[in-house]
Amino acid sequence: MQARYASLMIALLLPAFAFAAQVYEWKDASGKMHYSDRPPPGVDAKPTGMTTGKRSAPSSAPSAPLSVAPKSSQPPETPEQAQEREAQEEQxxxxxxxxxxxxxxxxxxxxxxxxxxxxxxxxxxxxxxxxxxxxxxxxxxxxxxxxxxxxxxxxxxx
Structure with missing residues (x-):
C-alpha cells in the first residue's frame, strides 16, 4: 500500500521537474540587480544555477524582472548575541x-x-x-x- 502511494507521488512530481527553467541575473543601467527566467535581449545575463518551477517558452520580449530586496545592513548574529537574545526571551x-x-x-x-x-x-x-x-x-x-x-x-x- 505504501509503495503504491510512493509511486503515485513520484508520478505526480516527475512532470514538475521537467518544466524547470534556468534563472538569470543582470544589472540594469542604474546598477539594480534583476532576476528572471527570460533576460532581456542585449543584456549580459548570467545563469544563477537556480531554476523556476515552470519552464517558459523562449520569447523575444523580456519578462517582468524580479527586483531584489536590499540586503540587511546588520551583520549576522554571533553565538553570544543569540545566547543573550534567547536569555532575554526566556526572562x-x-x-x-x-x-x-x-x-x-x-x-x-x-x-x-x-x-x-x-x-x-x-x-x-x-x-x-x-x-x-x-x-x-x-x-x-x-x-x-x-x-x-x-x-x-x-x-x-x-
Whole structure:
C-alpha cells in the first residue's frame, strides 16, 4: 500500500521537474540587480544555477524582472548575541508567567473579598477537612486576609 502511494507521488512530481527553467541575473543601467527566467535581449545575463518551477517558452520580449530586496545592513548574529537574545526571551516569558499568575490571584482574592463583604454565608475547611461555617470573628479575619492579598497582588508593579 505504501509503495503504491510512493509511486503515485513520484508520478505526480516527475512532470514538475521537467518544466524547470534556468534563472538569470543582470544589472540594469542604474546598477539594480534583476532576476528572471527570460533576460532581456542585449543584456549580459548570467545563469544563477537556480531554476523556476515552470519552464517558459523562449520569447523575444523580456519578462517582468524580479527586483531584489536590499540586503540587511546588520551583520549576522554571533553565538553570544543569540545566547543573550534567547536569555532575554526566556526572562520575558518568565515575567509574563509571573504577571499572569499575579492577575489570577488578584481576581480570585477580589471575588473572595466581595463575597465575604456581601454578608453571604461563608464556609472554610476545618483542620479535619470538614466544612466550618464562619462566624462574625472568622469572617472579619478572612476579610482582612483577602484585603491584604488584594493590596499585594492587584497593584500593577512599576
Amino acid at each position: 520575558s516569558r518568565q515575567r509574563a508567567e509571573v504577571e499572569q499568575e499575579r492577575a489570577k490571584t488578584c481576581e480570585s482574592a477580589t471575588r473572595q473579598l466581595k463575597m465575604l463583604e456581601s454578608g453571604q454565608r461563608a464556609q472554610t475547611i476545618g483542620p479535619n477537612g470538614e466544612p466550618v461555617v464562619l462566624d462574625d470573628s472568622g469572617r472579619q479575619q478572612a476579610i482582612q486576609r483577602a484585603r491584604e492579598v488584594v493590596m499585594k497582588t492587584c497593584q500593577v508593579p512599576n
